[in-house]
Amino acid sequence: MRFLTGNPRSSTGHLGIAFDEDGIRMLQVRDQRDGLRVTGAGWVPAAQASEVHTADAIRTAFINGGFTGRRCVVCLPRSEVWTQLTRFPQMPEAELKEAVVWEASDRFGIARDQLQCDWLPVGMSEGSRQEVLLVAASTERLGARLEAILEAGLRPVAVDTDFGGLGRLFSQRYRRDADQQSARVVLDVGPTGSTLLMLSGHRTTFCKSLAIGGRHFDAAVAEHLDLDEQAARELRWARLEGETTMDATTDAALTAATRSVVSELARDAMLCLRHYSVSIRGTRPEYLVLSGCHAGEPGLAEALASSCRLTVREDDQSGTLQSLAADIRAQTAGSCGPISGWAAVAGLSLRGKSPRRQSQRMAA
Numbered sequence: 001m002r003f004l005t006g007n008p009r010s011s012t013g014h015l016g017i018a019f020d021e022d023g024i025r026m027l028q029v030r031d032q033r034d035g036l037r038v039t040g041a042g043w044v045p046a047a048q049a050s051e052v053h054t055a056d057a058i059r060t061a062f063i064n065g066g067f068t069g070r071r072c073v074v075c076l077p078r079s080e081v082w083t084q085l086t087r088f089p090q091m092p093e094a095e096l097k098e099a100v101v102w103e104a105s106d107r108f109g110i111a112r113d114q115l116q117c118d119w120l121p122v123g124m125s126e127g128s129r130q131e132v133l134l135v136a137a138s139t140e141r142l143g144a145r146l147e148a149i150l151e152a153g154l155r156p157v158a159v160d161t162d163f164g165g166l167g168r169l170f171s172q173r174y175r176r177d178a179d180q181q182s183a184r185v186v187l188d189v190g191p192t193g194s195t196l197l198m199l200s201g202h203r204t205t206f207c208k209s210l211a212i213g214g215r216h217f218d219a220a221v222a223e224h225l226d227l228d229e230q231a232a233r234e235l236r237w238a239r240l241e242g243e244t245t246m247d248a249t250t251d252a253a254l255t256a257a258t259r260s261v262v263s264e265l266a267r268d269a270m271l272c273l274r275h276y277s278v279s280i281r282g283t284r285p286e287y288l289v290l291s292g293c294h295a296g297e298p299g300l301a302e303a304l305a306s307s308c309r310l311t312v313r314e315d316d317q318s319g320t321l322q323s324l325a326a327d328i329r330a331q332t333a334g335s336c337g338p339i340s341g342w343a344a345v346a347g348l349s350l351r352g353k354s355p356r357r358q359s360q361r362m363a364a
Contacts, residue, residue: 012039014157015072016165016348017058019145021079021191022046022214022293022337024058025345028067029324031353036320036346038327040067043336055151062152066331073158073348074149079192080141081161082108083209084134085122096132104136114139116159122205133207135161158351162188163195163207165347170289170316171202172350183283185310187269188344189292189300191215194265196272200283208272212265214294217258224257240296240338255298266303273308287311291321293341314340321346 012030026042042061084107088099096119104110104117117136142159149156166186174182183205186197193213198206214236222232239246239254246254269288277284288310290301301312315321324346325339336342 011353012068013349014352015040015062015067015069015154016075016345016351017072017149017154018075018162018165018345018348019080020077020162020293023048024054024061025336025342026058026061026065026067027324027328027342027345027349028065029346029349029353035318035323038324038331040065041328041331041336042067043332045335054148058148058152058154062154070153070155071157071352072149072154073160073351074145074156075160075162075165075344075348076137076142076145077192078162078190078195078209078213080137082134082136083161083207084108085131085207086134087129087131090130100132100134104134107134108136110136110138116142120204120207122207133204160348160351162190162344163197163204165344165350166195166291167197167199167202167204167347168350169320169343169347171199172320173316173318174199174201181283183285184316185269185273185285185288185308187288187290187292187295187304189213189265189290189294189297190341191293194268194292196269198276198285206272206276210265210268210272212261212268216261217294217297220261221254221257225253236297237337239298240294251298258297259299262297262299262303265300266307269304270307285310287313289313289316291340291343293338295340296338 013028015026015028018025023046024044028039029036030039042065044057044061048057086103088096091099100119101112101115101117105112105115115136116139117134119135120133122131122133146156166188170184170186182201184199186199188195191214194210196208196210197204217236218229218233221227221236222229225232236254239251288304288308290304290312295314305312321339321343324342328336328339328342
């Protein structure tokens with residue numbers, strides 16, 4: 001099952017459905033002359049999804065979300081997807097497919113018949129060897145997610161990954177031949193971990209999962225302030241959303257509590273970039289885009305800028321996420337969390353959108 005490729009069809013994307021540890025995000029976008037706009041949006045918090053049948057929660061969000069059509073692209077939680085960079089000899093695609101499945105089974109310790117596996121070419125081929133990113137998921141877990149979607153009355157047409165969505169969203173303006181040497185970094189900070197991507201033009205040239213995510217910030221706050229983890233999570237989330245005014249003392253205490261975790265994540269990102277420049281010899285990136293529902297952690301952008309020696313942005317140069325923000329908040333009654341957490345699911349929706357036509361002059 002090649003689940004990382006798709007067939008774009010129209011100016012309106014498919015419904016993107018991103019499962020994550022904090023809930024289910026549903027988003028459909030359309031391409032207009034002035035950029036992307038929201039067709040429909042829905043948010044199912046994890047607590048709500050666990051209280052009712054998952055299919056019922058998805059069906060309700062779909063009915064209330066303003067979506068068009070039932071075709072959807074699905075993304076599993078980061079914790080349910082295994083990735084590994086590795087190298088293979090140059091070989092025909094049919095042989096590579098078989099080799100990838102065996103390698104994934106061995107690397108991840110899962111029997112072949114219990115694994116759904118795919119790959120992406122990344123980096124640069126050297127002589128007789130090519131570098132690929134193995135991507136695998138449990139057939140059982142994938143089947144359970146798809147069953148819920150089918151039961152909700154939707155039609156899944158593809159399974160993708162969070163980094164696949166991120167790469168697609170932040171590369172949509174980089175498809176000309178002249179853009180292919182334009183390198184950018186994307187660091188997406190999720191609930192359980194982070195993902196660092198290197199993009200050159202519209203291609204993903206490097207991808208690395210990092211262990212640090214929102215739960216590590218929660219644990220640091222809980223230990224530092226002597227709180228249970230749920231209380232720490234709620235306190236941090238209120239600060240990330242910016243919906244309540246936090247007194248200076250509490251704000252300073254939270255910053256002090258997460259400082260070491262922020263520094264560790266920035267250091268991990270710097271090491272990834274160093275590996276990329278030395279081992280893959282890629283083009284130096286122009287800037288770093290910080291995304292994900294925990295990207296707004298105070299001090300993180302500054303730490304990344306210092307460690308990685310790059311300009312850090314909260315959006316791409318076209319302001320893609322901000323163009324979607326008002327519609328997402330309106331459609332979800334403001335309960336959607338930070339807009340930076342919607343980047344991956346926006347990219348999922350783009351799998352169903354036809355690319356803009358370009359003149360020969362633009363493509364040159």
